[in-house]
Amino acid sequence: xxxxxxxxxxxxxxxxxxxxxxxxxxxxxxxxxxxxxxxxxxxxxxxxxxxxxxxxxxxxxxxxxxxxxxxxxxxxxxxxxxxxxxxxxxxxxxxxxxxxxxxxxxxxxxxxxxxxxxxxxxxxxxxxxxxxxxxxxxxxxxxxxxxxxxxxxxxxxxxxxxxxxxxxxxxxxxxxxxxxxxxxxxxxxxxxxxxxxxxxxxxxxxxxxxxxxxxxxxxxxxxxxxxxxxxxxxxxxxxxxxxxxxxxxxxxxxxxxxxxxxxx
Amino acid sequence: xxxxxxxxxxxxxxxxxxxxxxxxxxxxxxxxxxxxxxxxxxxxxxxxxxxxxxxxxxxxxxxxxxxxxxxxxxxxxxxxxxxxxxxxxxxxxxxxxxxxxxxxxxxxxxxxxxxxxxxxxxxxxxxxxxxxxxxxxxxxxxxxxxxxxxxxxxxxxxxxxxxxxxxxxxxxxxxxxxxxxxxxxxxxxxxxxxxxxxxxxxxxxxxxxxxxxxxxxxxxxxxxxxxxxxxxxxxxxxxxxxxxxxxxxxxxxxxxxxxxxxxxxxxxxxxxxxxxxxxxxxxxxxxxxxxxxxxxxxxxxxxxxxxxxxxxxxxxxxxxxxxxxxxxxxxxxxxxxxxxxxxxxxxxxxxxxxxxxxxxxxxxxxxxxxxxxxxxxxxxxxxxxxxxxxxxxxxxxxxxxxxxxxxxxxxxxxxxxxxxxxxxxxxxxxxxxxxxxxxxxxxxxxxxxxxxxxxxxxxxxxxxxxxxxxxxxxxxxxxxxxxxxxxxxxxxxxxxxxxxxxxxxxxxxxxxxxxxxxxxxxxxxxxxxxxxxxxxxxxxxxxxx
Numbered sequence: 001x002x003x004x005x006x007x008x009x010x011x012x013x014x015x016x017x018x019x020x021x022x023x024x025x026x027x028x029x030x031x032x033x034x035x036x037x038x039x040x041x042x043x044x045x046x047x048x049x050x051x052x053x054x055x056x057x058x059x060x061x062x063x064x065x066x067x068x069x070x071x072x073x074x075x076x077x078x079x080x081x082x083x084x085x086x087x088x089x090x091x092x093x094x095x096x097x098x099x100x101x102x103x104x105x106x107x108x109x110x111x112x113x114x115x116x117x118x119x120x121x122x123x124x125x126x127x128x129x130x131x132x133x134x135x136x137x138x139x140x141x142x143x144x145x146x147x148x149x150x151x152x153x154x155x156x157x158x159x160x161x162x163x164x165x166x167x168x169x170x171x172x173x174x175x176x177x178x179x180x181x182x183x184x185x186x187x188x189x190x191x192x193x194x195x196x197x198x199x200x201x202x203x204x205x206x207x208x209x210x211x212x213x214x215x216x217x218x219x220x221x222x223x224x225x226x227x228x229x230x231x232x233x234x235x236x237x238x239x240x241x242x243x244x245x246x247x248x249x250x251x252x253x254x255x256x257x258x259x260x261x262x263x264x
Numbered sequence: 265x266x267x268x269x270x271x272x273x274x275x276x277x278x279x280x281x282x283x284x285x286x287x288x289x290x291x292x293x294x295x296x297x298x299x300x301x302x303x304x305x306x307x308x309x310x311x312x313x314x315x316x317x318x319x320x321x322x323x324x325x326x327x328x329x330x331x332x333x334x335x336x337x338x339x340x341x342x343x344x345x346x347x348x349x350x351x352x353x354x355x356x357x358x359x360x361x362x363x364x365x366x367x368x369x370x371x372x373x374x375x376x377x378x379x380x381x382x383x384x385x386x387x388x389x390x391x392x393x394x395x396x397x398x399x400x401x402x403x404x405x406x407x408x409x410x411x412x413x414x415x416x417x418x419x420x421x422x423x424x425x426x427x428x429x430x431x432x433x434x435x436x437x438x439x440x441x442x443x444x445x446x447x448x449x450x451x452x453x454x455x456x457x458x459x460x461x462x463x464x465x466x467x468x469x470x471x472x473x474x475x476x477x478x479x480x481x482x483x484x485x486x487x488x489x490x491x492x493x494x495x496x497x498x499x500x501x502x503x504x505x506x507x508x509x510x511x512x513x514x515x516x517x518x519x520x521x522x523x524x525x526x527x528x529x530x531x532x533x534x535x536x537x538x539x540x541x542x543x544x545x546x547x548x549x550x551x552x553x554x555x556x557x558x559x560x561x562x563x564x565x566x567x568x569x570x571x572x573x574x575x576x577x578x579x580x581x582x583x584x585x586x587x588x589x590x591x592x593x594x595x596x597x598x599x600x601x602x603x604x605x606x607x608x609x610x611x612x613x614x615x616x617x618x619x620x621x622x623x624x625x626x627x628x629x630x631x632x633x634x635x636x637x638x639x640x641x642x643x644x645x646x647x648x649x650x651x652x653x654x655x656x657x658x659x660x661x662x663x664x665x666x667x668x669x670x671x672x673x674x675x676x677x678x679x680x681x682x683x684x685x686x687x688x689x690x691x692x693x694x695x696x697x698x699x700x701x702x703x704x705x706x707x708x709x710x711x712x713x714x715x716x717x718x719x720x721x722x723x724x725x726x727x728x729x730x731x732x733x734x735x736x737x738x739x740x741x742x743x744x745x746x747x748x749x750x751x752x753x754x755x756x757x758x759x760x761x762x763x764x765x766x767x768x769x770x771x772x773x774x775x776x777x778x779x780x781x782x783x784x785x786x787x788x789x790x791x792x793x794x795x796x797x798x799x800x801x802x803x804x805x806x807x808x809x
Contacts, residue, residue, distance in 0.1 A: 053671070053672050054671055054672065055668055055671045055672060075673075075674040075675060075676065076674055076676075077674070078672060078673060078674035079674040081672075083668075083672050085668055087665075089663075089665035089666050089668060090663065090666045090669075091597065091661070091663045091666040091669075091742070092662075092663045092666070093597065093600045093601040093602065093662070093663060094596055094597075094600065098596055102589065102592070102593050102596075103669060103673070105585075105589045106589060106669065106673035106674075106675065107673055107674065108674065134600070
């Protein structure tokens with residue numbers, strides 16, 4: 001039941017100086033998939049996403065998005081992509097509506113339509129009061145919502161989300177989860193990275209685990225479970241990344257914290 | 265992290281700091297971290313680890329100040345009319361220190377980003393603001409030092425060691441005076457306003473300060489009488505309000521043993537006022553930090569702002585939708601980005617005031633009718649000085665991290681980013697200043713100068729294009745951290761400023777010939793049209809990023 005091939009990475013490598021960040025990634029993504037892209041800190045998740053978006057160049061290998069090699073220099077493929085960056089980076093001195101109109105227009109939307117949709121979407125996210133307030137006065141969660149709207153405003157076919165839920169409260173998280181699965185059901189492809197394993201387990205239909213710049217596991221949650229004989233994704237994650245020491249580390253950590261406390 | 269010489273020097277005054285209730289060790293640690301951070305700035309977000317240049321970028325830009333400092337030398341060598349010569353020298357020192365303070369270091373004083381890190385630690389607010397103050401102080405010492413070191417050495421050879429010592433002491437007091445004065449002014453403003461309003465007010469204060477510095481300089485010059493080639497000082501009571509005179513008087517008292525009452529009064533002010541202001545600042549510091557919090561709060565409910573004028577401009581002067589998007593974006597950034605305004609508005613104020621200063625100088629020995637018949641309206645060219653500095657600033661933003669959008673979005677015509685931004689600069693910043701000046705000048709010189717003004721406007725556009733090509737050349741606007749604004753582009757800015765002279769000469773030469781002015785206009789017009797095509801070529805998107 002695989003649809004059209006949306007994304008294809010062939011032997012993708014990337015190095016900063018002598019440090020190899022990605023050491024050969026092969027990955028094909030098909031329409032309608034929700035891919036949870038997980039891995040320990042520094043595994044190269046954000047780098048992969050940034051390469052696919054054209055934010056970083058100088059990579060090795062081949063990247064095809066919607067069947068087009070992104071090295072060809074034609075940016076049109078980006079029109080069908082939405083992106084939420086990590087750490088909610090945006091032009092904070094603009095108001096929510098100004099920022100959304102600006103990014104919407106950049107993706108080729110008509111100004112009036114961008115404004116109309118932005119305002120409607122902001123209201124849905126309970127941000128109706130602050131439409132014309134500057135992003136700099138927003139809390140992290142509010143800003144995250146604006147960036148999520150910004151990534152969806154132009155109705156993209158492919159979504160890249162880098163830690164999309166950071167800063168959101170539990171209710172908002174549920175809304176976003178539901179939005180993602182409904183979008184996927186309508187044939188959108190979603191590629192997101194997160195450290196919240198419960199969530200990845202719940203909403204992804206395919207999980208890709210990256211360790212040291214290499215894909216070490218790729219499949220549905222059930223497939224991963226079968227392979228590793230572990231119960232939860234967090235445990236699978238521990239096992240596949242070769243990490244079994246959390247108790248020992250914690251113990252040592254606490255001991256060190258208490259060191260030299262005699263005179264305090 | 266290593267040992268900083270500046271910190272070791274500060275340690276000599278440990279006792280003094282402790283007396284003011286400052287935890288010296290904590291302050292030293294904060295400063296050490298801040299100075300280390302200053303050294304570790306990596307140029308842009310997109311470069312990854314490819315190019316890692318360590319080292320303090322600000323310090324690398326100090327040579328420019330050294331160059332400026334050469335202006336002081338003739339005044340020191342001139343003779344022994346200390347109150348005049350040293351008054352001028354100190355007026356210039358104050359000017360440099362003040363402008364550098366306002367545009368480059370206000371952001372440090374008003375910084376609230378590290379509040380979460382530092383305020384949660386058991387350190388008193390007094391210590392924190394002292395650390396901030398010293399951080400600024402260390403850099404201001406470098407600026408003052410770079411500016412005055414050569415003149416200082418030369419002065420020792422010319423006038424002897426006692427002169428040198430007095431000069432050094434004077435410099436120290438001047439610097440303290442200016443830094444503390446600026447801080448006190450912000451403190452005053454912070455008391456009465458809050459939120460976004462406060463940020464706007466701070467911008468206005470900066471413009472006023474820059475203008476004030478220049479006007480003050482004029483007032484200073486006016487307190488002397490030029491008789492033949494001699495400069496004679498005659499006392500008037502309002503001279504007590506002119507700080508450079510205080511410092512000039514210091515030399516008269518120390519070296520000429522001029523003990524007239526007013527000289528002693530001036531000299532005392534030079535010493536006492538900085539000390540008193542430091543004392544006031546030390547007392548008010550906690551309030552300052554408390555009030556800084558207000559910069560964050562913004563409780564007013566906001567309505568959609570009307571941007572009709574920008575809309576109209578976007579429709580009229582932009583070709584294509586993409587260019588229009590970036591025009592609007594850049595216009596908003598120029599209007600709303602605080603850090604950008606901090607850096608740019610003082611320059612705008614100076615662009616506005618400079619031409620008038622020269623006209624006023626003309627008025628010194630001519631009547632207004634004489635002046636109005638002459639060519640001195642060409643002084644309006646001086647407002648073009650704002651072009652290089654501001655165009656340079658267009659690359660930077662406090663929110664530079666938001667710049668990923670330029671690469672992530674499907675932008676077909678990259679040149680539209682740059683041309684839209686430059687058009688916004690011309691419409692939002694350059695033309696308003698130019699228009700104000702033009703109105704004032706037309707009023708003074710009559711309608712005969714309107715063709716000339718038109719030519720000068722075209723020069724402004726041509727110069728913007730050249731400067732843009734020279735300095736920014738396809739870096740995304742608002743996508744670099746201001747931390748690098750200082751260290752880059754210094755030489756290019758100077759070259760571009762010197763261009764003004766070329767245009768003035770061309771204007772004078774062609775203006776002397778019959779119909780020459782119209783030829784000049786025609787040439788400039790062609791230059792604008794052709795130049796725009798060359799600087800912002802239409803092409804398929806480049807492959808190379």
